[in-house]
Amino acid sequence: MNDETKYALKKVGFYTVIFVVVIWIILPLIVAFLYGFTTKADYYDPNKVIPHHFTTEYVKTLLFTLGAWDGIKNSVIVATLTIIISFILGIPAGYSIAKFIFPGKDTIKLSIVALRMFPIPIMTIPLVVLYIRLHLADTLLGVALAHTAMALPFVVLITSSIFAGVSKEYEEAAMVFGLTRFGSFLRITLPLALPGLAAAAMFTFVMSWNEVFVASVLTLTHRTLPAQILSIMAGSSGGAAPDYYKFAAAFIMTLPSMIFIFFARKYLVTMWGITLK
Amino acid sequence: MERRSLLPYLLILPAFAYLLFFVGYPLVQALYLAFTKNGALSLDTVRRTVNNYYFWSALKNTIALAAVIVPIQVALAVVLALLLNKAFKGRDLAIYALVIPLTISDVASGLIWYSMLSPYGFLNKFLMNIGLTSHPIYFFGYQYRTREFFVIVLSEIWRSTAIVFVMILAGLQMISKDYLEAAEVFGANYWTRLRRIVLPLLKPSIQSALIIRTLFAMQIFGVVWILAGRDVPVLAGEGFYQLMEIKDYGVASIYALVIAGLSLLLGILYVKFLKAEYLEVKT
Numbered sequence: 001m002n003d004e005t006k007y008a009l010k011k012v013g014f015y016t017v018i019f020v021v022v023i024w025i026i027l028p029l030i031v032a033f034l035y036g037f038t039t040k041a042d043y044y045d046p047n048k049v050i051p052h053h054f055t056t057e058y059v060k061t062l063l064f065t066l067g068a069w070d071g072i073k074n075s076v077i078v079a080t081l082t083i084i085i086s087f088i089l090g091i092p093a094g095y096s097i098a099k100f101i102f103p104g105k106d107t108i109k110l111s112i113v114a115l116r117m118f119p120i121p122i123m124t125i126p127l128v129v130l131y132i133r134l135h136l137a138d139t140l141l142g143v144a145l146a147h148t149a150m151a152l153p154f155v156v157l158i159t160s161s162i163f164a165g166v167s168k169e170y171e172e173a174a175m176v177f178g179l180t181r182f183g184s185f186l187r188i189t190l191p192l193a194l195p196g197l198a199a200a201a202m203f204t205f206v207m208s209w210n211e212v213f214v215a216s217v218l219t220l221t222h223r224t225l226p227a228q229i230l231s232i233m234a235g236s237s238g239g240a241a242p243d244y245y246k247f248a249a250a251f252i253m254t255l256p257s258m259i260f261i262f263f264a265r266k267y268l269v270t271m272w273g274i275t276l277k
Numbered sequence: 278m279e280r281r282s283l284l285p286y287l288l289i290l291p292a293f294a295y296l297l298f299f300v301g302y303p304l305v306q307a308l309y310l311a312f313t314k315n316g317a318l319s320l321d322t323v324r325r326t327v328n329n330y331y332f333w334s335a336l337k338n339t340i341a342l343a344a345v346i347v348p349i350q351v352a353l354a355v356v357l358a359l360l361l362n363k364a365f366k367g368r369d370l371a372i373y374a375l376v377i378p379l380t381i382s383d384v385a386s387g388l389i390w391y392s393m394l395s396p397y398g399f400l401n402k403f404l405m406n407i408g409l410t411s412h413p414i415y416f417f418g419y420q421y422r423t424r425e426f427f428v429i430v431l432s433e434i435w436r437s438t439a440i441v442f443v444m445i446l447a448g449l450q451m452i453s454k455d456y457l458e459a460a461e462v463f464g465a466n467y468w469t470r471l472r473r474i475v476l477p478l479l480k481p482s483i484q485s486a487l488i489i490r491t492l493f494a495m496q497i498f499g500v501v502w503i504l505a506g507r508d509v510p511v512l513a514g515e516g517f518y519q520l521m522e523i524k525d526y527g528v529a530s531i532y533a534l535v536i537a538g539l540s541l542l543l544g545i546l547y548v549k550f551l552k553a554e555y556l557e558v559k560t
Contacts, residue, residue, distance in 0.1 A: 014360070014365070015365075017360065018360065018361075018365075018367075018371050021357060021371075021375065022371055022374045022375070024435070025374050025375060025377060025378060025435070026374055026377075027393075027399075028389045028390060028392070028393050028435065029377070029389065031389075031392055031393055031398075031399040032388065032389040032392045032393075035392045035398075035399070036392075043397055044397055046397070046402055046405055046406075046413075047402075047406065048402070049399065049402045049403050049406050089291045089292040089295055090292055092288035092289070092291065092292070093288055093289045093291070093292035093293070095288060096284075096285040096286075096288035096289050097285075097289070100284070100285035102282070102285045102286070105285075108289060108293065111293070112292075112293070112296070114544055115296045115297075115300060117489075117492055117540065117543075117544035118300050118537070118540065118541075118544065119492070119495065119496050119536055119537055119540045120299060120300070121496055121498075121513070122496060122513065122516065122532075122533045122536045122537055122540075123299065123300060123303035123304065123307070123533060123537065124303070124533075125303075125307070125516055125520055125526070125529045125530055125532070125533040126302075126303040126304070126306035126307040126310060126526075126530055126533060127299075127302075127303045127306070128520065128526070129306055129310070129526065130302060130303075130306065145299075146299070148295070149295065149296060149299035149300075152292055152295060152296055153296065156292055206380045209380075209382070210380070210381075210382035210383075210384075210385075211382075212382065212383070212384050212498065212499040213496070213498050213499070213513060213517065216517065216521075217517065217520060217521070226382050226384045226385075226499065229384055229388075230384055230499060230502060230503065233384075233388065233503060234502050234503055234506060243391075243392075243395055243397065243398075246388050246391055246392065246395075247388070247391075247392045249388050250385055250388035250389045250391075250392060253381075253382065253384065253385035253388065254381055254385050254389065257380035257381050257382070257385070258377070258380075260380055261376065261377055261379060261380045264380075
């Protein structure tokens with residue numbers, strides 16, 4: 001075998017591996033989307049691997065009769081509240097870590113990393129007792145407050161690395177020209193950091209959108225989409241809904257994430273690059 | 278002068294207090310619920326938990342799932358990141374495809390894999406139509422626990438390898454080309470370069486990915502609940518079941534504490550290995 005054929009074979013092998021991996025990721029998505037719209041007859045026909053007849057009946061039933069639409073609305077409200085609260089608390093902290101040098105800073109940073117590792121979802125079980133007392137049980141605000149605890153360490157770390165990326169000289173120049181520190185933050189640093197902050201907000205949204213344990217435990221009648229789907233699909237012991245509803249549910253849950261990742265795909269890689277720097 | 282030195286602390290305080298409250302209060306509450314009865318100290322709840330078959334089974338399954346899923350997905354992510362770090366035609370598209378599961382929740386991933394593997398799902402129909410099997414292969418149901426375990430592993434690897442992949446790819450891209458070129462000049466082949474330069478420099482990324490994934494594996498819940506229910510009990514699932522169905526707050530708290538304990542142990546490892554190398558002030 002000469003070098004040329006060796007090289008060609010290597011290339012074919014390389015592309016085959018990439019192709020197989022991509023198919024492995026994509027195929028289940030395509031199948032889930034397809035089966036979400038398959039008629040009952042086609043689904044139960046063992047000869048139809050790829051269905052021929054389609055219906056929107058199950059998706060519609062799931063959305064409007066079984067309450068997935070309300071779940072979507074609740075999810076959006078909870079995620080938005082989570083972004084607002086965690087950014088109000090997280091931006092000052094992130095700014096402080098990025099722009100000041102002060103005693104105890106490393107300890108504080110480490111504690112935030114450690115708190116990020118703490119399983120907030122699990123701490124939700126004891127939280128239920130407090131929520132009942134505070135009349136926060138079964139409210140969207142209650143879920144958002146818990147989701148904030150989950151997202152906040154992440155917001156602090158990511159905003160601080162975004163602020164650290166905004167050069168100090170700009171702010172100093174602004175202060176020389178008479179702006180206060182707060183003024184220069186508002187006029188200079190914040191606008192420059194905005195794209196990064198938007199990406200962080202998107203990620204926070206997705207975290208809240210996907211979270212199922214906290215939402216399931218803390219709410220009963222006002223459930224977010226994953227919690228709603230979980231209770232429709234699995235009940236308490238699993239396997240309650242007919243198959244074609246499960247596929248419709250997979251479609252409804254995945255579509256928003258797909259749209260999201262299409263818009264955020266650039267940021268997702270760079271953001272993790274930043275956090276791990 | 279005095280005000281200036283207090284400012285950074287004042288800025289951090291609200292976030293820090295919020296987090297401390299959401300970790301501290303539930304922790305106190307959990308300890309109270311777990312170790313008291315009618316206001317007095319009691320190990321009754323603990324006894325009730327550990328005498329239950331599901332507790333040990335859940336502990337075993339949670340650790341087993343983490344032990345199977347995490348190493349596979351880290352190894353897979355490293356290989357994929359190395360492959361995709363090269364320049365080739367269609368690279369951006371391939372990376373995009375691999376990153377798609379990043380935003381898919383575990384519940385959705387469970388449902389998606391159910392559509393692949395259910396008795397009338399894609400795989401069974403496909404295998405029957407090309408004549409490889411005459412009957413559907415059953416992956417679900419309490420008599421097929423091992424298979425359910427396997428499907429959970431498959432679904433989790435499919436979904437959450439993306440995050441490990443992204444972290445390791447980001448790590449790879451930060452390795453300076455100079456080292457690699459220098460090594461090449463001195464005649465080091467691909468494997469030597471990989472072993473002596475790339476992997477050592479990638480260690481922090483691999484370690485943090487490893488431990489983050491292990492911690493999240495301790496909380497595995499949604500995908501298990503969708504695909505196996507209580508056939509494959511896990512800690513978070515049992516805590517959920519005790520709270521929602523049995524309404525036993527004490528036992529549910531013990532499950533929370535066990536997961537918290539396991540996570541704390543792993544969290545200490547995380548802080549020890551990763552340290553705070555990032556987020557430095559640029560001076």
